[in-house]
Each structure stands twice: as C-alpha cells, then as structure tokens.
Amino acid sequence: METIYIYHTNDFHSHFEHWPRILQFLKQKKKFHRQQDEDVFLFDIGDFLDRWHPFTEATKGKGNITLLNECQYTAVTIGNNEGVNLPYEDLNHLYDNAQFDVLVANLYHKNGVYPDWVKPYKIYHTKKGTRVGVIGLTAHFIHLYELLGWKLTEPIAELKKWLGPLKEEADFIIILSHLGIHDDERIAIEFPEIDVILGAHTHHFFEKGKLVGDTFLGAAGKYGYYVGQMTIKLNEQKAVTHQEAVLYDFNDLPVPRDEKEHIDTIFNKGKELLNQRVTILSEPLVHNPFHETNFSLMLARTLREWCGADCAMINAGLLLGTLSGEVTNYDLLEVCPHPINPCVVELTGKELKEVLFQTKDENLPHKQIKGLGFRGTILGVFVYDGIRFEKNNIFINGRELEQERCYTLALPDMFTFGHFFKEVLPHKQKKYFLPEFLRDLLKWKLQMHS
Numbered sequence: 001m002e003t004i005y006i007y008h009t010n011d012f013h014s015h016f017e018h019w020p021r022i023l024q025f026l027k028q029k030k031k032f033h034r035q036q037d038e039d040v041f042l043f044d045i046g047d048f049l050d051r052w053h054p055f056t057e058a059t060k061g062k063g064n065i066t067l068l069n070e071c072q073y074t075a076v077t078i079g080n081n082e083g084v085n086l087p088y089e090d091l092n093h094l095y096d097n098a099q100f101d102v103l104v105a106n107l108y109h110k111n112g113v114y115p116d117w118v119k120p121y122k123i124y125h126t127k128k129g130t131r132v133g134v135i136g137l138t139a140h141f142i143h144l145y146e147l148l149g150w151k152l153t154e155p156i157a158e159l160k161k162w163l164g165p166l167k168e169e170a171d172f173i174i175i176l177s178h179l180g181i182h183d184d185e186r187i188a189i190e191f192p193e194i195d196v197i198l199g200a201h202t203h204h205f206f207e208k209g210k211l212v213g214d215t216f217l218g219a220a221g222k223y224g225y226y227v228g229q230m231t232i233k234l235n236e237q238k239a240v241t242h243q244e245a246v247l248y249d250f251n252d253l254p255v256p257r258d259e260k261e262h263i264d265t266i267f268n269k270g271k272e273l274l275n276q277r278v279t280i281l282s283e284p285l286v287h288n289p290f291h292e293t294n295f296s297l298m299l300a301r302t303l304r305e306w307c308g309a310d311c312a313m314i315n316a317g318l319l320l321g322t323l324s325g326e327v328t329n330y331d332l333l334e335v336c337p338h339p340i341n342p343c344v345v346e347l348t349g350k351e352l353k354e355v356l357f358q359t360k361d362e363n364l365p366h367k368q369i370k371g372l373g374f375r376g377t378i379l380g381v382f383v384y385d386g387i388r389f390e391k392n393n394i395f396i397n398g399r400e401l402e403q404e405r406c407y408t409l410a411l412p413d414m415f416t417f418g419h420f421f422k423e424v425l426p427h428k429q430k431k432y433f434l435p436e437f438l439r440d441l442l443k444w445k446l447q448m449h450s
Contacts, residue, residue: 001235001241002130002234003038003232004040004041004130004231004233005041005230005232006198006218006232007042007227008042008045008228008229008230009022009044009048009220009224009227009228010047010079010219010221010228011201011203012048012049012223013047013081013223015223015224016053019224020256020263021255021256022227022253023067024254025227025253026042042071043176044076045178046078046080046138046176046200047081048068048079049064049081051337051339052333052337052339054271054273057270057274057333058269060090060094062094063266069097069098073100074100074134075100075101075134075136076100076101077103077137077138078102078104078107083145083152084144084434087148088149088435091150101122102117102136103122103135104118104137105155105161105162106137106138106152106155106158107145110151111151112151120135120136120158121133121136121162132172133174134173134175134176135173136177137158137177137178137179138178139178139201143432147432147434148435156183156187159175159187171234171238173193174196174197175198176198179201180200182202184199184219188217192213194215195232195240197217197218198218198219203222205228206219206245206247207246207247208244208247209243209244216232218245220247225249226247226248227248227253228247229247271330274328274329274333276329278331278443279327279449280326280327281323281327285322285323287319287322288316289317289380290380290381291381292316292381295322295323296383297383297385298442299319299383299442302442303412305445306342306444307431309344309410310386310408310409311352311397311407311409312385313356313411314383314412315381316365316381317365317378318340318374318380320334320336320376321335322335323335327446329443332439336438337375337376338376338414339373340372340374340414341412341435342410342433342441343410343412343413343433344408344409344433345409346408346428346429347407347408347424348407349402349403349407350403351424352396352401352409353394355424360389364379365380365381372417372419
C-alpha cells in the first residue's frame with residue numbers, strides 16, 4: 001500500500017491578499033509530508049495571474065512566478081489569463097525562471113512546435129516506484145491565441161493523442177484541466193482510464209471531490225478562497241483502494257505574523273514600478289457610472305478612433321475613478337483594471353438599431369457584472385461616439401441610420417461573448433484587437449494630447 005498526497009490551487013487571479021496565509025500553509029504541509037517520507041505533489045491549474053493587480057501588471061506576471069517558486073509547486077498549467085492576456089513575447093518568457101514544470105498539451109508555436117518552456121505531460125515517480133503521469137490542457141480560445149501568434153489545438157483531441165503514451169508510461173493519470181466543469185465531466189465519462197481531474201476556469205469547487213464514473217474530480221473555486229487536498233491510496237497492483245478530498249477554507253488557515261506587511265510589500269512594489277508619468281491634465285476627467293461624462297466620452301471616442309470604426313459604444317462602469325493632475329501608469333490601472341480588448345463587429349443598420357435600443361434598457365446601468373474580463377461592479381450607462389438618438393430615430397455621424405447599410409461598431413469585447421445582445425452579436429463576424437487593453441488606448445490618447 002502507498003499513499004499519495006495532492007494539493008491544488010486554481011483561478012487565484014492575483015488575489016495576493018490571500019497569498020501569505022496560503023504560502024505558509026502549503027510550505028508547512030509539504031514539510032510535514034517530507035518529514036514523514038510521504039509523496040506529495042502541488043499543482044496550480046491556471047489563471048494564477050491577473051493583470052488587475054499592480055504587481056502582476058508591472059512585472060507582466062513574472063512576479064507571480066517568483067511566488068510559485070517560493071512555494072515549490074510541482075507543475076502548473078496555464079489559464080486564459082496567462083494565455084491571452086499577455087502579449088506573445090511576455091508569455092513566451094513568463095516562465096524563464098520557473099522552478100516547476102509547465103504542462104500544456106494543446107499550446108504550440110505557429111509552426112507546430114512546443115515552446116521551450118512547455119511539456120505536454122510529465123511522468124513523476126513516487127518513492128515506491130509508482131509512475132504518476134500528469135498532463136495539462138487549457139481552454140479553447142483558439143481565435144484569440146491565433147491573433148497573438150500562437151497555435152492552440154482542440155483540447156479533447158489533444159488528450160486522445162497523448163493518452164496512448166500516457167497509459168504505457170504511467171500507472172496513475174492526472175489531468176490539470178483549465179477547461180471548466182462541463183468538459184471535465186465529459187472527459188471523466190469518455191476516458192475512464194483517467195484517475196484524477198483537477199479542474200479550473202469555471203470557478204467551481206467540490207468540498208469533498210466528485211466521483212464521475214471511475215474518475216475523481218477536484219476543484220478549489222477562485223481567488224484563493226480554498227486550497228484543495230486529495231489523498232489517494234494504491235495497492236501493490238497500483239489500483240486505487242481509497243480516495244478522499246477536502247477543501248481548506250482560507251479563513252480557517254493560520255494567520256502569519258507578518259501577513260499585512262507581506263501583502264502591502266507585494267502591492268507597493270507593483271505600484272512603485274508603475275509610477276511613470278503618462279501626462280498632466282489641465283482639468284479632471286470625471287467618473288460617474290450613471291451619467292455621460294468627459295471621461296466616458298473620451299473613452300468611447302478613443303475606442304472608435306483606435307479601431308477605425310463608424311461608431312462606438314462603451315459602458316460607463318468600465319471607468320472606476322476620476323483622473324486629475326499628474327496621471328501615471330498606476331492611475332490608469334486603478335481606473336481601468338479590466339483585461340478587456342477593443343473589438344469591431346459589422347452590423348446592418350437594422351441590427352445596429354436593435355443593439356442600440358437594447359442599451360437604453362433602464363435596468364442595465366445597475367446590472368452587476370462578474371467575469372468576461374470585467375473587474376468593476378456595475379455596468380453603468382452606455383456612452384456613444386458617432387451615434388445620436390432623436391426620439392425613435394438614430395443618426396450615425398450626423399446621417400440617419402439606414403436599415404440595409406453595413407456599419408462597423410467598436411465596443412469592448414465583453415459584449416461579444418454571448419451574454420449581451422444575444423439575438424445579434426454572437427452570430428456576427430468579429431475583429432478583436434490584441435494585445436491592447438482599454439487602458440492602453442487611454443494611455444495612447446492621453447500621450448497624444450500631452
């Protein structure tokens with residue numbers, strides 16, 4: 001008989017206010033198991049970084065890798081926040097100093113070769129000789145990866161390709177899956193030879209794991225609210241005789257003596273690195289999520305200009321504060337922390353009219369938004385450039401909208417993912433502008449004026 005201990009985190013999203021406690025807990029757990037001469041693995045299942053935090057933004061995620069090194073992770077896979085929220089060169093060098101394995105079976109260079117820092121899978125050996133095969137898979141945002149210069153393959157097809165060698169080389173198979181709960185359950189049913197799936201992406205969690213067929217699923221929510229642990233017992237034939245899972249609540253973990261100091265140090269280091277001047281404003285750019293202001297109008301106009309579109313719309317809730325006086329890179333991150341890209345969609349006049357009238361719904365400004373890259377709280381009112389309403393008529397750049405004419409509309413990409421304007425936008429061809437975020441457009445405009 002042997003026992004394998006697995007600890008896992010996922011979707012941390014740079015919530016460093018939870019890191020000192022988690023770091024202390026995991027280091028103590030690993031030390032304990034090693035003192036007992038037990039096998040212990042530590043995995044992160046992606047989205048460990050998120051560029052809303054100044055430390056991550058300033059270091060383009062490399063600071064996050066330093067933290068993972070400090071905790072001595074065994075291996076990680078990447079999530080979409082690593083994969084599509086960093087420019088090509090930044091992702092390609094993100095793991096230069098990593099002291100752990102990066103497992104992503106479905107990420108390639110454009111020429112079909114794995115990056116130097118990627119392995120599709122890795123075989124780890126326990127003290128009793130059990131071969132533990134671990135493979136990583138990341139979410140299938142194929143179009144966005146291609147725009148950034150990568151080749152991303154369909155994860156289930158990639159899994160099928162590697163399962164043959166994995167079954168030959170491993171006694172026990174683990175997937176690090178940044179695919180989401182539905183794909184994880186599908187994989188468990190279709191591939192019963194997989195022993196464990198550690199999940200992420202959809203921020204789900206299983207308090208005591210979940211058995212789907214013969215496969216044991218684990219997931220630890222988001223933001224470091226939980227740390228997951230699995231205990232797996234194998235007999236001499238390498239068959240599982242017992243498995244259990246538990247989630248450790250962040251609030252129940254012992255508090256380090258220097259917790260606040262550690263949190264502040266990480267934050268202030270990022271703030272210091274971002275403290276470069278962008279411009280000096282002669283008058284404030286005012287923030288108000290429920291009214292059109294000079295700031296929201298500027299963002300809408302900048303979006304249209306950057307994209308070269310006929311017209312543009314944004315939601316005022318994208319701006320989280322007022323700018324005045326000297327403006328730094330840190331200030332831009334504070335007021336616009338979202339990893340949201342510009343996007344252009346081509347619509348007929350009839351379709352554009354339908355979308356624009358939906359933006360006038362009186363309930364929308366108070367709608368709370370989670371996910372989709374949005375890092376604020378409420379949607380706010382819609383603000384337009386090149387669009388004017390007069391009673392039931394709409395004018396585009398001073399001319400009345402024509403039902404059959406084609407128009408290009410620039411908007412934040414969060415509105416194109418199927419959660420808004422469902423009758424129109426999901427089915428239309430879209431052009432995404434990467435790697436720029438909306439705050440990069442604001443910086444471009446402010447520097448142009450200065």
